[in-house]
């Protein structure tokens with residue numbers, strides 16, 4: 001199979017039929033086609049190189065790291081082919097092409113996960129499900145993670161964030177990357193699993209998830225003390241924690257609100273489905289911590305953004321302005337998610353031969369859909385939240401949805417939850433957060449949560465958590481960053497090169513209102 005794919009010629013012939021035979025007995029002579037019209041189109045494969053037989057360009061990828069994609073994009077543009085990690089692969093960067101592929105999940109492409117996913121996440125996790133069953137389970141999960149559900153978790157979210165600001169003051173100096181991760185796991189423990197908010201919970205989940213994720217980067221050898229065996233054990237420990245929480249929720253009506261509790265209330269999932277999908281959400285949550293680190297970095301680097309954000313948030317608190325005043329908070333959240341996306345590419349396998357951007361994409365190839373700024377733009381991008389407001393005003397006369405604000409409004413300094421609802425026409429698989437005009441028009445197009453049937457389940461939780469963190473950091477904390485211009489690596493994972501050190505952190509408002 002692999003060698004057949006490697007032998008693909010540089011162009012393939014695709015037959016498309018123009019016009020159909022109308023049948024023998026047509027009375028009108030002109031309506032009777034004398035022959036089947038067959039147009040044979042020769043489409044070229046994307047530019048690029050499949051490299052050596054079998055290993056392709058894998059060695060170059062490993063040795064060149066971040067510059068592997070950079071060089072090829074400079075040479076071949078927004079779409080090119082390569083052969084890495086045992087498969088011929090097409091790298092796609094263009095906005096329209098990325099969107100098309102994500103929307104055509106199940107038709108042109110399908111999600112691609114390594115075999116170990118069944119053991120490390122769960123056979124019944126939404127990641128592995130396909131077609132109708134995927135949509136059914138995703139809908140059920142979607143209710144537990146909806147914007148309304150997240151609004152019920154705001155008090156917990158705020159509690160976690162305030163605890164961490166106290167902790168950061170005690171530490172004084174810390175790595176925003178490491179602490180962002182702990183904060184994200186503490187948020188996950190309390191809002192998703194219903195555990196008491198605590199830094200210890202964050203530390204425990206963070207350790208388990210680091211061990212579990214390492215299982216994806218190692219040979220699946222289940223011998224004592226191998227990284228894979230440790231990953232399997234970490235997965236079991238998380239599953240046990242979920243089961244304990246399920247037990248606690250079923251035996252106490254007073255259990256605090258959590259996504260797990262909302263999910264159980266629906267009574268539509270078996271215990272295995274719940275456990276597997278809680279592990280799946282833990283995998284998703286791994287992107288929240290690094291996003292928090294980006295929030296620190298870009299606030300530190302862009303003093304005007306920090307000031308404007310603080311001004312908006314404080315004005316809202318003191319005067320009770322309309323939630324529209326918070327558009328700037330939303331714009332900053334979107335910009336944090338846009339820049340240096342933590343999930344830089346989504347992986348798919350093609351289900352058939354098809355045409356994309358005038359090129360033939362053959363069946364059975366892997367496709368990396370680069371949903372964020374393309375790799376060569378990392379570290380050279382500009383953090384400018386205003387771009388979202390320009391998009392807003394550009395589209396204000398159109399039927400574009402108003403910005404997300406219900407959950408975010410409540411994040412302004414953590415005061416009253418404002419129950420403004422986002423008038424989103426969001427269905428499973430439809431665009432959320434941004435109107436299509438915003439998405440296509442945003443310079444350096446941004447799909448931080450993906451698109452289509454596989455779109456991120458945790459997006460409302462992420463928006464709310466980041467909005468709370470951002471507003472707390474600018475309204476009642478004083479701090480600076482050792483090197484706000486620190487660069488991020490992209491390969492093998494997206495992370496800051498030196499951990500993003502925050503210095504002299506002070507929490508000036510310790511009162512909890």
Ligand code: HEM
Pocket residue numbers: 111126127138192280281282283284285286287288291342343346347447448449450451453454455456457458459461462
């Ligand atoms: C900043 C944080 C996050 C980012 C950037 C992010 C990004 C994404 C993206 C791009 C996808 C689409 C994957 C694909 O199409 O193959 C996705 C899927 C998913 N995310 Fe997130 N995510 C984040 C946080 C979360 C959180 C907090 C949760 C849950 C609590 C979560 C749960 C999921 C799940 C379960 C899926 C799989 C959906 C499916 O296959 O249908 N994510 N996420």
